[in-house]
Amino acid sequence: MLESILNESSLNESMKVLIVGDPHGDISKIKKSDLKKADLILITGDIGKADLARKQFFENLKRKREGLPELEKDAKFEKKVRMEIYDSTLSIVKELSRYAPVYSILGNVGSTMIQEFERKKVEKKNKIKLPSLRKELDKIENFYLVKNVSRNIGNLRVGFLEHFNDVSWVKEFKPKDYSKELKRAKKESDKAKKVLRNFKNIDVLVCHAPPYGILDEVSGKFGAPKHWWGKHAGSKVILDYVKKYQPKYVFCGHIHEGKGMKKIGKSIVYNVGFNGDYVLLDI
Numbered sequence: 001m002l003e004s005i006l007n008e009s010s011l012n013e014s015m016k017v018l019i020v021g022d023p024h025g026d027i028s029k030i031k032k033s034d035l036k037k038a039d040l041i042l043i044t045g046d047i048g049k050a051d052l053a054r055k056q057f058f059e060n061l062k063r064k065r066e067g068l069p070e071l072e073k074d075a076k077f078e079k080k081v082r083m084e085i086y087d088s089t090l091s092i093v094k095e096l097s098r099y100a101p102v103y104s105i106l107g108n109v110g111s112t113m114i115q116e117f118e119r120k121k122v123e124k125k126n127k128i129k130l131p132s133l134r135k136e137l138d139k140i141e142n143f144y145l146v147k148n149v150s151r152n153i154g155n156l157r158v159g160f161l162e163h164f165n166d167v168s169w170v171k172e173f174k175p176k177d178y179s180k181e182l183k184r185a186k187k188e189s190d191k192a193k194k195v196l197r198n199f200k201n202i203d204v205l206v207c208h209a210p211p212y213g214i215l216d217e218v219s220g221k222f223g224a225p226k227h228w229w230g231k232h233a234g235s236k237v238i239l240d241y242v243k244k245y246q247p248k249y250v251f252c253g254h255i256h257e258g259k260g261m262k263k264i265g266k267s268i269v270y271n272v273g274f275n276g277d278y279v280l281l282d283i
Contacts, residue, residue, distance in 0.1 A: 013154075013155065014155075014282040014283060015039040015040055015153075015154045015155065015156060015282070015283055016037050016038050016039045016040075016280060016281070016282055017038070017039065017040045017041075017042060017156075017204075017280070017281050017282075017283050018030075018034060018035065018037075018038035018040070018041045018042070018100070018278055018279075018280045019041075019042045019043075019044070019251045019270065019272050019278060019279050019280075019281070020041060020042070020043045020044070020096070020272065020276070020277075020278045021044055021253040021256075021259070021271070021272030021273035021274050021275075021276075021277040021278060022043075022044055022045055022046035022047075022107055022109075022208075022253035022254065022256070022272075022273075022274040022275075023043065023046065023047050023048075023092050023274070023275065023276065024046055024047075024048070024049050024050070024051075024088075024109065024274055024275055025047075025048055025049025025051075025084075025088030025089075025091070025092065026049070026275040026276050027092055027095065027096065027276045028276050029275070029276030029277060029278070030276050030278050034278070034280050035096070035099040035100075036099060037280065038099055038100040038280065039100055039154065040100055040101055040103070040153060040154065040156075041096050041099065041100050041101065041102040041103070042102075042103055042104070042158070042204075042206050042251060043096075043102065043103070043104035043105070044104075044105065044107070044206060044207070044208060044251055044252055044253035044254070044272055045104065045105050045106055045107025045108070045109075045163055045208040045253060045254070046107035046108065046109040046110065046208070046253065046254075046274070047088075047089045047092050047093065047104060047107075047110060048084070048085040048086070048087075048088040048089035048092070048109065048110040048113070049084055049085065049088035050081065050084060050085055050109045050110065051084065052077070052080055052081050052084055053081045053109075054223075056071055056073070056077075058223050058224075058225070059071060061225050062225070065225075075126040075127060075128050078122065078126045078128065079126070079128045079130070082112070082113050082119075082122065082130050083130075085109070085110045085113045085133070086113055086130070086131060086133050089110060089113070089114075089133060089137070090133070090136055090137070090140075093137060093140055093143050094140060096143075097140055097141065097142035097143045098142075100142070101142050101143075101144070101153070102142060102143045102144065103144045103146055103151070103153070103158070103160065103206070104143075104144070104145055104146070105145075105146060105147055105160050105161065105162050105163070105206055105207070105208060106145070106147055106162050106163055106208075107163050107208045107253070107254065108163050108208065108254070110133075111163070113130070113133045114133050114134050114137070114145070115134070116132065116134055119132065119133070119134075146160040147160060147161075147162035148160065148161060148162055148195040150198065150199055150202055156203045156204055156283060157201060157202045157203050157204070158202060158203065158204045158205075158206060159196075159198075159199035159202040159204065159205045159206065159247070160206050161192060161195060161196065161199075161205065161206070161207040161208075161238070162208070163207075163208035163209065163254075164185075164188035164189065164191065164192045164235075164237075165181070165184060165185040165188050165189075166185060166188075166189050166192075166209070166212075166234075166235040166236060166237055166238075167182065167185045167186055167189050167236070168212050168232075168234070168235060168236040168237075169185065169209075169233060169235070170182045170185045172231050172232060172233070173228065173231060173233070189237050192235075192237050192238075193237055193241075196237070196238075196241040196245075199241070199245065199247070200245055202245075202247050203247060203248045203249065203283070204247060204248065204249045204250075204251065204283070205238075205241075205242070205247045205249070205250045205251070206251050206252075207235075207238055207250065207251075207252050208252060208253060208254050209233065209234055209235045209238065209252060209254045209255070210233075210234040210235070210238070210252045210254065210255060210258055210269065210271050211234050211235060211236075211238045211239035211242050211250070211252075211264065211269060212232055212234035212235055212236040212238070212239045213232055213234060213239065214234060214239065214262050214264060214269055214271075215234075215252075215255065215258035215259070215260050215261075215262055215269065215271035216232050216233050216234030216254075216255045216258050216271070217230065217231070217232055217233075217255070217257070217258060218230070218231050218232075218233050218255060218257065219257045221256075221257040222256050222257060233254070233255050234255070238250075238252075239264070242264045242265075242267050242269070243264060243265065246264075246265050246266050246267050247267055248266075248267065248268065248283070249267070249268050249269075249270070249281075249283065250264075250267055250268070250269040250270070251270050251272055252269070252270070252271055252272070253271060253272055253273065253274060254271075255271065256273060256274040256275075258271045259271050259272070259273035259274075259277060
């Protein structure tokens with residue numbers, strides 16, 4: 001209903017679109033005056049905060065290099081991690097949806113709380129009880145969690161691609177369990193290719209990771225280990241799609257040090273950033 005109303009009211013007019021880079025529980029940088037101007041809000045994923053999990057992840061990378069045992073994740077810690085994501089995600093969504101329709105994809109942070117089958121797996125493994133974030137999000141008026149579909153919103157055709165592990169990432173970063181991760185990435189990359197083949201005539205692509213080689217170079221700015229520096233964490237699947245189909249805009253996040261704008265042919269790519277970084281555009 002909302003989309004049809006927008007279509008009727010904004011046909012042949014530009015829309016003010018506010019694009020929020022991975023919030024990670026913080027939108028304090030966004031000016032209220034800009035929120036009030038927005039006809040539409042798009043989020044590039046990673047809505048909630050996962051500081052506890054992130055801190056332990058990088059600490060364990062360091063301990064592994066030093067030959068020390070990794071810090072364990074007991075049930076109490078797991079519940080704290082999940083509830084941090086739960087509370088911060090709801091807080092962000094409730095605030096933004098007061099101003100305009102909000103559309104968001106899933107990033108790599110928080111998906112195990114939002115996807116019901118993943119949440120239940122975490123509950124079973126750790127023998128804990130967690131609230132359903134997906135059910136709470138569905139109750140929020142003006143908020144839409146979308147993945148792997150395109151939508152007519154006003155006079156725009158927007159494609160929403162959920163986060164996936166690209167084969168290019170596995171080959172670049174060589175994670176442990178390489179063969180297992182490569183197999184999983186091939187499956188996810190094939191799925192992403194099929195989704196993108198349905199996005200032939202879109203104006204805007206919203207995805208989590210940048211196209212490979214575009215605003216995707218990792219540095220030590222936000223705590224990444226030294227052996228990751230200089231590597232490209234973007235997606236070759238997304239790069240190939242943008243080169244071929246040339247959507248007007250691509251909005252992404254994920255690699256926070258890559259914040260900026262570049263062009264691929266006629267397509268304008270924004271790595272919007274994180275923690276309340278945003279752009280407001282007339283589209």
